[in-house]
Amino acid sequence: xxxxxxxxxxxxxxxxxxxxxxxxxxLRQMLLIRRFEEKAGEAYSLGKxxxxxxxxxxxxxxxxxxxxxxxxxxxxxxxxxxxxxxLARGISARTVMAELFGKAAGxxxxxxxxxxxxxxxxxxxxxxxxxxxHIPLATGMAFAAKYRDTEQVAVCYFGEAxxxxxxxxxALNMAALWKLPAxxxxxxNRYGMGTALERAxxxxxxSERASSxxxxxxxxxxxxxxxxxxxxxRAVERARTGKLPTLLEVRTYRFMGHSMSDPIHxxxxxxxxxxxxxxxxxxxxxxxxxxxxxLMDEAGVKALDKRVGDEVNDAYQFADEAPDPEAEExxxxxxxxxRAEPDxxxxxxxxxxx
Amino acid sequence: xxxxxxxxxLNQALREEMQRDPDVFLMGEEVGVYQGAYKVSRGxxxxxxxxxxxxxxxxxxGFAGVGVxxxxxxxxxxxxxxxxxxxxxxxxxxVNSAAKMRYMSGGQxxxxxxxxxxxxxxxxxxxxxxxxxxxxxxxxxxxxxxxPATPADAKGLLKSxxxxxxxxxxxxxxxxxxxxxxxxxxxxxxxxxQADVKRSGGDVTVICHSKTVALALKAxxxxxxxxxxxxxxxxxxxxxxxxxxxxxxxARTHRCVVxxxxxxxxxxxAQVADTIQREVFDELDxxxxxxxxxxxxxxxNKHLERAAKVDAGKIVAAVNEVLYRDRxx
Numbered sequence: 253x254x255x256x257x258x259x260x261x262x263x264x265x266x267x268x269x270x271x272x273x274x275x276x277x278x279l280r281q282m283l284l285i286r287r288f289e290e291k292a293g294e295a296y297s298l299g300k301x302x303x304x305x306x307x308x309x310x311x312x313x314x315x316x317x318x319x320x321x322x323x324x325x326x327x328x329x330x331x332x333x334x335x336x337x338x339l340a341r342g343i344s345a346r347t348v349m350a351e352l353f354g355k356a357a358g359x360x361x362x363x364x365x366x367x368x369x370x371x372x373x374x375x376x377x378x379x380x381x382x383x384x385x386h387i388p389l390a391t392g393m394a395f396a397a398k399y400r401d402t403e404q405v406a407v408c409y410f411g412e413a414x415x416x417x418x419x420x421x422x423a424l425n426m427a428a429l430w431k432l433p434a435x436x437x438x439x440x441n442r443y444g445m446g447t448a449l450e451r452a453x454x455x456x457x458x459s460e461r462a463s464s465x466x467x468x469x470x471x472x473x474x475x476x477x478x479x480x481x482x483x484x485x486r487a488v489e490r491a492r493t494g495k496l497p498t499l500l501e502v503r504t505y506r507f508m509g510h511s512m513s514d515p516i517h518x519x520x521x522x523x524x525x526x527x528x529x530x531x532x533x534x535x536x537x538x539x540x541x542x543x544x545x546x547l548m549d550e551a552g553v554k555a556l557d558k559r560v561g562d563e564v565n566d567a568y569q570f571a572d573e574a575p576d577p578e579a580e581e582x583x584x585x586x587x588x589x590x591r592a593e594p595d596x597x598x599x600x601x602x603x604x605x606x
Numbered sequence: 607x608x609x610x611x612x613x614x615x616l617n618q619a620l621r622e623e624m625q626r627d628p629d630v631f632l633m634g635e636e637v638g639v640y641q642g643a644y645k646v647s648r649g650x651x652x653x654x655x656x657x658x659x660x661x662x663x664x665x666x667x668g669f670a671g672v673g674v675x676x677x678x679x680x681x682x683x684x685x686x687x688x689x690x691x692x693x694x695x696x697x698x699x700x701v702n703s704a705a706k707m708r709y710m711s712g713g714q715x716x717x718x719x720x721x722x723x724x725x726x727x728x729x730x731x732x733x734x735x736x737x738x739x740x741x742x743x744x745x746x747x748x749x750x751x752x753x754p755a756t757p758a759d760a761k762g763l764l765k766s767x768x769x770x771x772x773x774x775x776x777x778x779x780x781x782x783x784x785x786x787x788x789x790x791x792x793x794x795x796x797x798x799x800q801a802d803v804k805r806s807g808g809d810v811t812v813i814c815h816s817k818t819v820a821l822a823l824k825a826x827x828x829x830x831x832x833x834x835x836x837x838x839x840x841x842x843x844x845x846x847x848x849x850x851x852x853x854x855x856x857a858r859t860h861r862c863v864v865x866x867x868x869x870x871x872x873x874x875x876a877q878v879a880d881t882i883q884r885e886v887f888d889e890l891d892x893x894x895x896x897x898x899x900x901x902x903x904x905x906x907n908k909h910l911e912r913a914a915k916v917d918a919g920k921i922v923a924a925v926n927e928v929l930y931r932d933r934x935x
Contacts (some may be wrong), residue, residue, distance in 0.1 A: 392675020
């Protein structure tokens with residue numbers, strides 16, 4: 253039988269002082285994501301960011317805690333709510349913000365936007381816009397790791413709404429069948445857009461979905477970065493050395509609306525519910541823990557916040573001033589080898605005789 | 607030159623490319639133990655083992671996505687769909703993942719994968735198993751659509767497709783697997799994006815691909831007996847379309863018929879006709895006519911099915927029409 257860890261004891265006792273720098277860096281990353289997303293929301297309302305924009309505020313501990321457990325060669329794919337993951341993986345705030353602004357300096361040269369962040373050099377392979385569509389992709393990356401007999405792990409982040417989707421089940425079945433080093437990290441923020449989990453899923457505990465495929469699974473508190481990290485380390489170990497997949501159901505909460513057009517509360521959730529959830533703000537949870545353990549003080553947290561705030565302001569200014577892509581970019585990157593550009597009048601591709 | 611079947615020519619291409627490049631692997635339903643639903647992969651499991659010849663569950667969306675993901679990190683998957691009818695379940699992975707990955711990543715991440723399997727009108731398989739989907743995929747920037755009509759082209763084009771760095775939709779003719787033809791010995795590669803004049807003639811151009819090539823050649827044979835010389839242009843690659851070969855031929859013959867298995871609305875022939883009227887309008891002595899499958903789901907009854915499908919007689923009739931030729935004269 254696969255492992256099911258539904259009530260694994262939380263880490264107890266004091267934090268390891270030797271890891272203080274790492275712990276403080278997790279707080280820095282969470283603060284960076286928070287301030288970045290606030291700035292992105294501001295830029296959106298000013299019309300500097302267009303299209304769809306899905307903020308990660310409230311879920312920061314999930315990306316930060318889990319990505320901290322990965323190695324530099326591992327593969328990461330995400331849904332379209334992926335600004336936080338991109339920053340936590342180490343893509344610069346400037347590069348991410350420039351992509352949101354659609355500028356040439358963005359990671360995808362301004363052609364991907366908020367939903368399609370990539371940095372192949374970091375194994376950060378998208379930002380994908382179709383719910384569940386990237387779950388088979390991550391499975392293919394895990395397949396490649398096994399095919400090449402490497403130690404790599406492929407991680408896939410998706411929301412809880414994706415688990416009712418065929419792609420999820422097809423991918424998990426193959427990952428378990430073929431014993432692939434994949435980690436399926438479901439960020440259960442309770443709502444698929446405006447539809448509550450219990451209105452969309454016949455079972456409440458998403459982790460139980462793994463039992464269909466005899467796959468290891470765990471329910472994780474996603475508002476505590478330390479717990480998130482510990483659970484991810486177990487999953488990474490299972491994948492890297494055990495060559496087995498895991499489904500992590502990470503319980504978290506989105507403090508903002510689904511996208512910029514969705515108010516924080518209203519039709520599908522109450523103000524009281526959101527305010528109740530905000531009491532377990534992952535940044536407050538972690539900063540208070542660090543202070544309580546004597547690894548930081550209030551002034552240190554404030555200084556850190558100021559530092560990331562400056563970094564975000566710099567990213568905003570950089571993105572705002574950065575040039576748009578050249579007009580020629582329109583037809584670049586469609587195919588690997590350059591093909592002749594279409595006839596401007598007709599939109600018909602002229603052949604190239606490769 | 608050796609005479610081999612279309613099926614075995616494809617098998618040779620797979621075998622040679624898997625021998626050449628350890629990153630090439632084959633996955634799909636029944637490709638291994640069963641030796642392929644159409645026996646294209648016969649013997650490959652024995653030679654390459656289950657690591658590189660991967661039997662999948664019946665889960666097209668899932669394994670197509672696995673192929674795309676593996677290609678995103680540098681492997682070269684050949685993903686077999688038992689038929690392109692079933693690939694509709696995977697079209698999200700082809701259109702939204704494979705075709706767009708390079709563009710939406712700003713050129714960082716390509717998908718060097720081949721998706722292959724049989725397509726086109728078959729024989730009494732009824733509405734869900736007998737249809738042509740090339741225009742679906744040819745519509746999508748980022749995809750390349752390849753449709754060989756002969757064993758030699760099947761081998762040479764599949765080898766090129768596997769070596770190409772773009773996602774390739776490779777549609778084999780379901781009715782062509784048993785057809786035989788000469789295939790050059792040794793290394794035989796046919797470049798993508800090049801049409802082939804399968805028969806020369808000065809009176810009319812018949813543009814075709816896949817199974818309709820044989821029908822067009824049969825029609826040309828009959829027309830030759832009546833003193834009409836038809837030039838048969840096999841597109842071989844639907845996207846990118848080899849407009850140069852098409853236009854050169856039509857500029858000489860001044861008349862054109864386009865034949866395809868698929869439905870008429872927004873079909874491949876519509877694109878070809880658009881290109882011709884725009885580029886060589888003054889050369890035309892008659893409107894471009896299209897011969898397509900009937901605009902209905904494929905019926906099972908063999909008489910109705912015959913009426914629905916393209917055949918040589920329908921191509922001859924269209925040629926006569928563009929020649930303003932009354933056959934009773």
